[in-house]
Amino acid sequence: MTDFAPTASAWPDGQPARPASTAIFSPSARVAQPLSTTQKVLLPAGVVLFNWLFWLEAGGPNVLVFAAFVVMAQLLLVPRVALVRRSGYFWLMVGGSLFAGAMMAVYGSGAAALACTASLLMLLGYVNQPYLKLVLFALLTALGSAAQAGPRVLAGLRAPRDTGAGMRRGWYYGRLLLVPLGVLVAFHVLFALANPRYAALSSRALEVLGDFLLWLLPEVSVAHLLFIVLGFLVTAGVVVMVPVHLYADRESRFGEFIQRQRNRVASFAVRQPSFRYNKAGALDLRKEFLAAAAVFGLVNALLLVVNAIDVNWLWFGFVPKPGFDLTQFVHEGTYVLIFSILLAMGIVLWFFRRNLNFYAPGLPWLRWGATVWVLQNAVLAVSVGLRNYYYILHCGLAYKRIGVCFFLLLVFFGLGTVLLKIWQRRSAYSLVRLNSLAVYAVLLLLAAGNWEVWMARYNLQTRFRTIDIGFLLGMPGRVLPTLLAHRELIDRAPQLTAEAKYGGSEVISAADAQRRLNARVANWKAHYQAHPGWQSRTYAAWQTYRQLSVSK
Incomplete structure (x- = not known):
């Protein structure tokens, strides 16, 4: 070959x-x-x-x-x-x-x-x-x-x-x-989606065909x-x-670093040989530099005020007052702040995408202004992490809270690569390549965690006034030994909640929670015994079945 x-x-x-x-x-x-x-x-x-x-x-x-x-x-x-x-x-x-x-x-x-x-x-x-x-x-x-x-x-x-x-x-x-x-199969799917009577008729025809094949070939x-x-x-x-x-x-047309370019092509384009600017080009760069300096100067001042408020309010001795809606505070504030950080990174990429990286008269000032802004966004990311931490501290762990933690790790990594772009003239392609590898590394890290069991252990603590037992029972079966080990805590919990029939959540009694737990354990064991094949029997499921078999 x-x-x-x-x-x-x-x-x-x-x-x-x-x-x-x-x-x-x-x-x-x-x-x-x-x-x-x-x-x-x-x-x-x-x-x-x-x-x-x-x-x-x-x-x-x-x-x-x-x-x-x-x-x-x-x-x-x-x-x-x-x-x-x-x-x-x-x-x-x-x-x-x-x-x-x-x-x-x-x-x-x-x-x-x-x-x-x-x-x-x-x-x-x-x-x-x-x-x-x-x-x-x-x-x-x-x-x-x-x-x-x-x-x-x-x-x-x-x-x-x-x-x-x-x-x-x-x-x-x-x-x-x-x-x-x-082509026939494609149009059959379209007609089945558009016409319910045709879908019912075709389903019946497929059932008849399936019965015939089952009679012809039983397996x-x-x-x-x-x-x-x-x-x-x-x-x-x-x-x-x-x-x-x-x-x-x-x-193959992308480069790791930005080079001077005669045309108005972004950093993803093929790099051209360097050249000398004429007066018109220098004037255009001067205008772009003034715009960038104004943006970085104004947003640095604005972000300094926001960071000063957050540091004074969140970083030291934050205790939510009675009646304070911590859920709204975390959800709305976190999403807005994350969007502002991503927007800030996009603005830096925009101004440092072309020949402004080589504007000698103002480049040092521009680099330091952008660097201060990136560092201030890192401080803002710490504030987002503290909001997430306070929610976990007072309300417990959930999938989104863990997701925010790992997303913030990627944000810090991304801000670091933005600094590389500022000081090393790296291209947008280089940043995409590095951050894509970081996303892949985080994905492998998420795959290695027994997150549901860790969430159940954390949420089943006496300091929480409300336990969402419905959320815990909806997790994979490997959390059941943890729930059984905390039966007494479930009985003593001040408030137990579960998903309501028509959406939202409802308060349930401890006896109802124990009944649901027993039913969940029985159903899981029956399903495990009904599927004896090794193909889908994970080590965690095997270990869970052993623990459930010896537990009361």
Whole structure:
């Protein structure tokens, strides 16, 4: 298998010319020609494995096994001399995929499932285009390739050579009918959504077809056949790589640093050689500098007042007064302040996007003004964190509160990269690349946490006057041992709430809370015993069942 012939394009920072788009597998190797022996083995094996792991199963160890299959398939298909094997991004996604899969085997959480799915897709994207750096472009490249892989495999199928002309003709027209059938399915879905009577009639027809197939093949149903088709499409996207050059071509025009430019092109554009400004250009820069200096000066003064109020009010000895609506204070204030921080970062990116980075007469003043503004926004982010902390301290933990904590971590990282842009003339592309990696790291960190159990332990404290027992009972089953260990606290809680039937919340009695807890435990144990397969049995679920079996 050979590489594509590169199309040379200039690359910034004095680096050697690299292809604008390069895929490690040529069309003749993985698409145009018949499948290789390795692909012929991996494709049906992947379909069988996908069906065995996921049919009628939830996420758990099966995700780890399939992630290992995807990684193994890429290592088998990628030549040892391929460029992608020297890419740090490729190995980062290999490690991230296996780590997130392991967290699925341990907890089976939604965050772990999202992290594993994103890691596998980005892994395929970097295999497709090894020069890619932006994780978002890798994700989109993988989706574009996977969408084309299944149809390419079907289009490349050939009838056996030893058959007659009638068989080959039937094979040809059978493949030709795939497009009309696809169009038919698309219009069927549209008509079913638009016409309820048609939807009911088609549902009845599908039930009759399903009953016939069940009589013909007792172990196969329409849903199962569709699931097998899904497994084929997923496996084809893993095994057959269709080169997608769009995002690699686009990224090849980006640079890590800003250079002087003659035209009015943002920092994402290809960098041009430096030049001398004429009087008109210098005048334009002077006007832009005055506008930037005015903005930074005025907002610094305004933000200084806001930060002084917050530091005096929130940072030292804040105690909410009786009747103070802490929920509204946190929710409205947090969202508005976060928006203001993001807006501030956007304004800095706007003014430092072009040749103003090289305006020698006013650049030091502009840099220091922007730096002070960034630091003041960091102080504002600390105030947002304190608002979130006070809510957690007085009202307990929730998913949004944890989300705000991690979002603030990303905000501090983003403000740090903005400082790099100010002082190192980094481009917007550089900031997007760095912050995308930070988002991915936070996603892996979220996948590694047993957040529901930690939230339940924190919220079940005697200092809270209200316990939302409905919220805790709605969490995954691994929180049940924690709830059973705090039965006495539930009985003594001043107030217990749960979600009302028609929305909102209602106060319930301790006896009702205990009854709901017993019902939740019984239902969870029954569901666990009714699904004995190992595919979806996480380590946390196994440990929970052991604890519930010995508890009273």
